[in-house]
Amino acid sequence: MTTPLLTTLRQHLKARGIDALYVPTADPHQSEYVGEHYQTRAFLTGFTGSAGTAVVTAEHALLWTDGRYFIQAERQIKDRGFSLMRLNTPGFPSVTDWLCTHMPAGGTLAFNGRTLSRAQYDELSRALDAKGVRLLADDTVLESLWENRPALPQEAVFLHELRFSGETTASKLARLRDALGDLDGTVMSSLENIGWLFNFRGRDIAHNPVAYAYAVVTPATAVLYLDRAKYDDAFAREMTDNGVTLKPYDAVWSDAGSITGRIAVDKKRTSQALYQALSQADLVSAPEHVYALKARLNDTEEANQRETWLEDTTALVRFLIWLEQAVPAGDIDECRAADMLSAIRSRGRHYLEDSFDTISAYGDNAPMMHYRATPDSSRLLEPKGLYLVDTGGQYLGGTTDITRTVSLGEPTAEEIRDYTLVLKAHINLATAVFLHGASGHYLDVLARQPLWQEHIDYKSGTGHAVGYVSGVHEGPQRIAMMPNNVTLEPGMMITNEPGIYREGVHGIRLENVYIVKEDVTVGSDRFLKFDCLSYAPFDRRLIDVSALSEKELSWLNAYHRDVCERLLPRLNEDERVWLAAKTAQL
Amino acid sequence: MTTPLLTTLRQHLKARGIDALYVPTADPHQSEYVGEHYQTRAFLTGFTGSAGTAVVTAEHALLWTDGRYFIQAERQIKDRGFSLMRLNTPGFPSVTDWLCTHMPAGGTLAFNGRTLSRAQYDELSRALDAKGVRLLADDTVLESLWENRPALPQEAVFLHELRFSGETTASKLARLRDALGDLDGTVMSSLENIGWLFNFRGRDIAHNPVAYAYAVVTPATAVLYLDRAKYDDAFAREMTDNGVTLKPYDAVWSDAGSITGRIAVDKKRTSQALYQALSQADLVSAPEHVYALKARLNDTEEANQRETWLEDTTALVRFLIWLEQAVPAGDIDECRAADMLSAIRSRGRHYLEDSFDTISAYGDNAPMMHYRATPDSSRLLEPKGLYLVDTGGQYLGGTTDITRTVSLGEPTAEEIRDYTLVLKAHINLATAVFLHGASGHYLDVLARQPLWQEHIDYKSGTGHAVGYVSGVHEGPQRIAMMPNNVTLEPGMMITNEPGIYREGVHGIRLENVYIVKEDVTVGSDRFLKFDCLSYAPFDRRLIDVSALSEKELSWLNAYHRDVCERLLPRLNEDERVWLAAKTAQL
Incomplete structure (x- = not known):
């Protein structure tokens, strides 16, 4: 046709x-x-x-x-x-x-x-x-x-204050220049890397706190190409104070032709047009150097991110309480549930926006891994079957991404079996201890093995990096079957989100974000581990305790104890009763 | 100094x-x-x-x-x-x-x-x-x-008969030419690949049944560079019948300069001197195409290899029986034990030679992973502590490589703990189910994870390919933390050999060879698994059953049942009694 x-x-x-x-x-x-x-x-x-x-x-x-x-x-x-x-x-x-x-x-x-x-x-x-x-x-x-093509946005940017960033732009520029070594500079296209480097955020793209910009950094200069309409005088002063020159967004095209020397560009992030425009430079292709600097949180960022997670999962818990009460009354569909979650989250401290369109998926909509409910597709939630919610927020102090799958009625044996398998997969990765040097690719099989033993696979990576007040899917680290040799370093954030997706039946995904931490060093063996950032209850009714190993059960109980301890102070009395029951030891 | x-x-x-x-x-x-x-x-x-x-x-x-x-x-x-x-x-x-x-x-x-x-x-x-x-x-x-430098050997080669190779050289050449696609030919340096392709074996290098040779294969020609002194008329006829031209070993140097067209060479196997000598060719670097053809056993090869393993582990069992009796009597040192094992194995059917110098390592010699006992280093075996034997043979019908660690006395708690951990590591990999596309690198963590949980690592790969009547360490597949993206394919052989090495105390390694097999295909998900080739008992006294999961114990018991069933028919009455006790269910 x-x-x-x-x-x-x-x-x-x-x-x-x-x-x-x-x-x-x-x-x-x-x-x-x-x-x-x-x-x-x-x-x-x-x-x-x-x-x-x-x-x-x-x-x-x-x-x-x-x-x-x-x-x-x-x-x-x-x-x-x-x-x-x-x-x-x-x-x-x-x-x-x-x-x-x-x-x-x-x-x-x-x-x-x-x-x-x-x-x-x-x-x-x-x-x-x-x-x-x-x-x-x-x-x-x-x-x-393309008639009625949406215009390019011109939203204002805002400075990401030191209490959230933990490092000045001047300091970040110094580290970048150090990383560039004997190169003569770098031309950056990645909006999230530019936002991190210059300590600002924007609103040009939904869910991503970025603004359209380019940047050119050399040993002596740092130019940020950003339209004047987007920032105020205070922003301009802050840039000047950090040794940054501001130019209009489009000026990169006229400047490009006069850039010379050995210049790092990331071919994966640079357009063919810009690459061609850099006609006088000796281009050296490499992932933008900021990736590696940005991927490891500093102490300020980590502290903010932890606080942000508690803010975010408190909202998730309130949503789950609302859901449990509202579904039996009828009239709640996927869209309305997603809207309610957004509304609850938006009351959180330092909330900016959702970090992606919430996946609010009921029953046979959930096997669509990145499903977005629309008025056409939105199913009415009934008091039976599984409901999957994959959601996250952008806050001044961090970015979240979490998935829970809950039973809306009396769970079936198949639902319990599948949920328990996904939980085992999640725990098997969460409890990994690994030698420094291991990549996410190398660890991926830990999540898949419990499912592969049952001849079940999921058609997605197991984990992606999460930016800090930045893109919710970011590089360079990644946990996936597809080869990648980026070493997991302390301070890196990564999701753990195995799943089972039965087309026409149900979809189950259990996702937390973890941060890589030092474990123990024995001689020259430096062992690392994952430390959890996301604290929200798993669905106890969907867990077959007899299928868990002693170690898995003990992880689950400890996790639920932590969830309860950390969130309780933020909840009211009714909410506390609910959470205590949901996190009771198994 | x-x-x-x-x-x-x-x-x-x-x-x-x-x-x-x-x-x-x-x-x-x-x-x-x-x-x-x-x-x-x-x-x-x-x-x-x-x-x-x-x-x-x-x-x-x-x-x-x-x-x-x-x-x-x-x-x-x-x-x-x-x-x-x-x-x-x-x-x-x-x-x-x-x-x-x-x-x-x-x-x-x-x-x-x-x-x-x-x-x-x-x-x-x-x-x-x-x-x-x-x-x-x-x-x-x-x-x-270098005074008294050993001369280049001139040992005779022998044809590897069809009942062992399962495929004629003419057929192998046709498959190689198919794999070469539109290339104009390949210059081969790898002795094991040349031996496989032309169905012959030699004795120029100890433990490796190869002979110094080069080969050049084009769509129309196949030249084997091998000295005339090494083969007889029957060999020459066989080559002629398969469309192969024979030339002296050194003739490759004079021929090289006249080779033209797009020629595949493996830079990792080709010397700088030969690469330079191929001055008229348009060289395309790629792993020798024969690797991929050779790595997957055909049915004849697999059947021979299975029979060979039973021959080999029968010898190992006889050695272990001898060891158990001889050690308490005194006077057995590491060298003598290694010699006895070789002597027993050499009586096996189709035995050619040992596939490497047996590692016969007692107590604190065993942490040296590739230790070779010499008269100077050889320790007397006493009725206490751990003895590690890593050994294998070359036979007309296959190549073996196996490691067992046994207690010579009353095992200590630390010995039991370490041995059980290594066994868990071995089983965790042996029982893997994996999607086609997985590499050995991707699966490596399955063996290491049980040890890493205890902050123990071993400084070696987990598994290497084993050639068929060929090198005991061969590519392209490998199970290791070092990245490698070679997909494990059905018919590939690979070792599984985790270990714990405590310097000054003891060394434990448990090694079997596995062959990759189809498991189950679900939709487009093609699952593979490992099928064991090596059947020899583990040391029951060194296993802490309480530290094994139900799945691990059930694997162990099934394995021991198989060991007993397969080897019993080859043993005498006393030996049967011994084996039945060693493989009794736990």
């Missing part, structure tokens, strides 16, 4: 001699959450998930996305003329492989140069070079068809 | 304008076990271990080796003027880092071009380029000082 949009787009492609249009999910900064202005792929395909790539040719309209989104994407794209290509699934070629097969020799592949990263450009270039395919930056062929 | 050898060597280095000499442990084929003729590093340093690199400058004489050998190397090099550099240990730079620091700018680093791999050459070149260091191939500066 085709649609008016596809028909018109194809006419334009033909007129410009373009054989295929490549549409990733990206803004010029390769932000994970892409603002409305850059939701070109969603505009084209109807698919609203956070990750995916579309390709349109005269004959094909295809959308690639990963296992988290298979179910959702199928539903959303089916009336838009697109077919789903499942990533990392036998029988489905990767985007690049597909293009290698289907691009005509000597043909033209177009993309938007400001939103395609240099890394993607390189990959396409390498793959299609043999066929003589021409890569063409064309920033308008699709964008010109 | 210095020695006459070092003094003379330094004079020669100075005379030739060489600032540093780099001496890896290598032959021209980068064989893991290096024949006597190429034991240049051992000649220089006195260190007899299988891995290490020496560097000599005017001021320094250093030996780098890994954790398996720290204790042994310290002992062996201390009177030879060398100092130990511990690999992967904080405070000790790598060889390359050390050279970067200590090489004078514009200085000269010499090496033997026939024994330095191209990969090592590239690494040195990259690291030292900035300092303008010249890399100089000098094959004689050290070698000329």
Whole structure:
């Protein structure tokens, strides 16, 4: 099938001699959450998930996305003329492989140069070079068809005060320059890294406290490209005091051509357009150096983050109490539950916004791992079955991300079995002790093994980094089956979120955030461990105690004791009674 | 301190304008076990271990080796003027880092071009380029000082019959050519890969049934470079029948210059000298394609390997019975025990030789992971403490490698605790279920986690591939903390050998070989598992049953039941009684 949009787009492609249009999910900064202005792929395909790539040719309209989104994407794209290509699934070629097969020799592949990263450009270039395919930056062929395209936001930024950041920009710049070694500078595109380095936050992208900006740091200079409309005089003074020069956002394009010397850029975060504009520099590709500096919390950040977690899980507990009372009365659907959670959380101290759209998923909606309830899809919560809530907040003192799955009625044996398995997976990773040098990839199997023993897998990573008042999914550390060799270092935050997703039945995920800590050093063996930041009860009714090992049960009881001790002082009398019962020893 | 050898060597280095000499442990084929003729590093340093690199400058004489050998190397090099550099240990730079620091700018680093791999050459070149260091191939500066250097062996090779190989050379060549795709050929240096491809074995290197050879395979030709003195007419006919041309070993050097087109070479296995000699070819670096073909056993190979294991563990059981009786009578030392084991094994069907020097290590000798008893070091076995035996054989139908640790007296609580922990580590890996796509690196933590929980690590990989009638340590698969992304495929053999090594006290290692097998496929999830090949009893007296989980105990009992069932038919009445007692259910 085709649609008016596809028909018109194809006419334009033909007129410009373009054989295929490549549409990733990206803004010029390769932000994970892409603002409305850059939701070109969603505009084209109807698919609203956070990750995916579309390709349109005269004959094909295809959308690639990963296992988290298979179910959702199928539903959303089916009336838009697109077919789903499942990533990392036998029988489905990767985007690049597909293009290698289907691009005509000597043909033209177009993309938007400001939103395609240099890394993607390189990959396409390498793959299609043999066929003589021409890569063409064309920033308008699709964008010109987008009526009512949302404008670029111009929200004000605010300074992230020292009591929250724990380190001045001047000090961070000194550490960055130290890390750059004998390089002549770095051009930064990552909005979250720029916000951390210059101790400010913004509101340009929903859920991410960032603002559109670029930065260039050399041994002698630090330039922050940020529009004047976004900051006040105090902000300007603070930057000056820290040795930072302010220039308009777009000035990076005219400055780029005069940057020389050995300059670090992160090909994964730098657009092909900016990479090309840095025509006089000797570019050295490396992950932005700030990643490694930013990934390890300082003491101030950790203290704030711990306090923020208690604020956040207090809200979650109040929501769970409300849910337990409201569901039997009827009239609560997924959307309303999500709204209620947001409302409760928003009363928290230092709350900024939610860190992502809450996943409020009931019954057979929950297997869609990144499901977002809409008025169309929203199911009425009944006093039976499982309800999954994956939610988090942005606060001045930290970022949260937590998932709980609760039974709304009398749990079935299958629900108890699956929940207990996921809990075992969670505990098996949470209690890991590991030698310094271990990556999240190396530890991933600890979470999966209890499920694999039952021939169950989940189609997602086990854990992602969480930024501090920053993106809720951040690098560089990651716990996943996909290889990555980033060493877990003390002070790094990471989620632990195994799950079981039975299509058409239920979805279970249990997620806490942990911070890496020193454990014990024996001789030259430096052992690390995970220390929990998130304290909220698991659902006791869904736990088969007989299936837990002694060690697992003792972890669970200790955890529930901690939940109770830490949250009780923040609750009223009724809430205390509820929490005490939910965290009673098993 | 210095020695006459070092003094003379330094004079020669100075005379030739060489600032540093780099001496890896290598032959021209980068064989893991290096024949006597190429034991240049051992000649220089006195260190007899299988891995290490020496560097000599005017001021320094250093030996780098890994954790398996720290204790042994310290002992062996201390009177030879060398100092130990511990690999992967904080405070000790790598060889390359050390050279970067200590090489004078514009200085000269010499090496033997026939024994330095191209990969090592590239690494040195990259690291030292900035300092303008010249890399100089000098094959004689050290070698000329070596009086009584052992000659290159000229042992006869023999055909590996179809009943053992399960596939003709013609068929293997066809599969290799298929794997080469559109490449114009491959130049092979790996002796074990060449032996597999051409279905022959040799005796040029102790413990490895290989012969010095090279091979060049193109779509139309297959040339085996092997000296005429090594084979008979039947061998020559067999090669001709399979489309193979035979040329003398050294002819590869004159042929190399005329090889053209896109040619695959494995930089890790190809010497710098040969790489340079291939001056007209467009070299494409990749692991030798035969690795992947060879790593998965065919049905004939697997059946032979299973039979071979029973032959081998029958010998091990007989040895353990002898040991139990002989030790209390006195007069048994580590050397004599190793000799007895070899003697018993050598009576086995299709036995060729031991697959490595048996590690026969008593008490505080056992923490040296790759200890080899010598008349000097050999301890008398007393009826107390732990004895570790790590041993294996080469047979026409397979290669074995197994480790058992046994108590020679009344075990102590610490011995029981440590042994049980190692057993738990072994079982935790042995019982893994894993999604196809998992590497050995990814699974490694399963073995280490039970030990890490007690803040104990072992300084070695957890498992290595075992060749089939081939090298006992082979790639490409490996279970280790060091990153490697080789997917474990059905038919691959790999060891499982965690350990606890307490310096000055005892060493415990429990090693079996497993073969990867299909488990269950659920939808697109293809689960694999390990199937055991090695059946020999664990020491029941050293197992604390109360520390085992239900699952671990049930694995152990099932394993012992299998040991008993499989070996009983091969034993005499007394031996049966012994084995039945040792494998009684716990």
